[in-house]
Amino acid sequence: MHYKHTFRAASHALRIYSGQGALANLPSELARSQARRAVIVCGRTIRERSSLVNDVLAMADGRVAGVFAEISAGAPRSEVEAAAAYAQRLEADALIAIGAGSVTKAARVVAIRLGEAGALEDLATQYVDGRAVGTKLRAPKVPIYNVLTAATSSQNRSGASIRDVDADRQLEFFDPKTRPQAVFWDAQALLTAPPSLVRSSAGMEYWWASMGLAGSSDANPLVLASRRQCWEIARNAASRIDDPTDWTVRAELCAAAMLRTRDEDDGGAPLGAAAGSVIRMHAISRATYMLAQGLFNRGLGPNQSEVTLAVTGAAIRAFGDLCPEAVSDLGRLLGAKDESLDHVADAVEVALSMYGPSRRLTGLQLTQRATDAVLQEALRTFNCNADGWMNDKTERLARMLNSVTSN
Structure with a gap:
């Protein structure tokens, strides 16, 4: 390592x-x-x-x-x-x-x-x-x-x-x-939160940790420790999150979420978003987060967690060629058949399904005006695009959005 x-x-x-x-x-x-x-x-x-x-x-x-x-x-x-x-x-x-x-x-x-x-x-x-x-x-x-x-x-x-x-x-x-x-x-x-919210939280922590462990060759030991522990906590939580009496799994997920914050404090850049910085996180996570933000902020689709899990596979297919190291790491982490974009995307979608059924967003029926508004909102995501790196990649974002909303 x-x-x-x-x-x-x-x-x-x-x-x-x-x-x-x-x-x-x-x-x-x-x-x-x-x-x-x-x-x-x-x-x-x-x-x-x-x-x-x-x-x-x-x-x-x-x-x-x-x-x-x-x-x-x-x-x-x-x-x-x-x-x-x-x-x-x-x-x-x-x-x-x-x-x-x-x-x-x-x-x-x-x-x-x-x-x-x-x-x-x-x-x-x-x-x-x-x-x-x-x-x-x-x-x-x-x-x-x-x-x-x-x-x-x-x-x-x-x-x-x-x-x-x-x-x-x-x-x-x-x-x-x-x-x-x-x-x-x-x-x-x-224990006041319904199991559905706990499941959503667990899915997001698993997503963040998986994305963080991919393409992390420039991460320092503190950052990698947080990402690995977060991933382990979220993966182990999958079989326990439906128990409405188990507060311990909920506390563990709170710890995972705290580790995600410490990732950034310890020098990590989960979204590679620091203005003027070298891109230190891959395009897949950035595109996924941005599109989920765009849809959520425009009041479209389910909650932000469900949108994130739903569009990740599409992000791999649309942006994976820009970050081959991350694609390779995701494939090994999640047991993909090989390192092709389709097979890695399939493996990621199967892993994320532990936290709920995969939901395409086919019911949105977006007009061109709505699509443009979502993309504009996505590009305004400060903690993901402060450096403007994604500004010339709207065609890829549009392809990604179309793939999850079309029938």
Whole structure:
């Protein structure tokens, strides 16, 4: 095995509490930051169909000032703005995000909104001549505490995106000060998620790790360790994810998702997206992620995880010739008959089927206008195309999209 020996890694202060009764540590965390008017941010389902919010209120020892329970999938801008206004009225000095990806990223944008002056459009990443330029957000931010109900790599990130439905666009933000102070993988909280969501989470972690282990000859030892462990966790989870009483597999998937975040902190580039950088991740993963983002952000198809798993085979067939090393690695990793694009794509699709039946997107019936909008949205995916590398590959993306939507 050859490793990359010249790299940069960053560690970020974070406390993780996992297991039965992990949430009992929340009061001491709030006391540590001297928070006395925390606001809970969550979705309506968590508020109405579980005791989780009431449990947090009961144990918070009077340090929670209110609950905003209106965050839905994708974190629409109107809901995030309403949450920020609510938190501002209550003079919130901390945020407790209870949920998974949409809620944790919404909380980061709420923290930005509370701390910074100006409209969200001005605080978001700007696009100049087709390239993304991050906006410096310098104001202090209130501390955030993430209580997970399902595995998500969003649990410990600096970036966030929300959907501006009225303007029909995505707003993206980056602020290291919005990383959480603590993350909770509490057994009872994790059991609130339906098995279908656990299966979706496991599929995404398996996908990320498989893509990361392919074409990783320039990865450093820390990155490779994270990818291998993530892959093992997700593969071993496949036979256990349908048990609604097994919180341990859910906690393991939370760990896998955390390893994915550490991959980037340790110098990995899962999407090869750093502006001006050498492409360090292959075209297959980038194309898959971008097209899934394009479809999801345009409100088309099933959830983002299902779209990702559905289009990966098509990405191999459309982009595999640009990254032969990755194709070869995927073939060996997943037992393909040989290293031809079709056979590797077949092997990948069989492996991903462990996490649910493969779903083509034939019901979409996209018009040319809708197709163009999806492709434009895909190219705007900041954390995947900040360097503009994919801008001249729209024909390949269109071929890929057509192959999964045509009858």
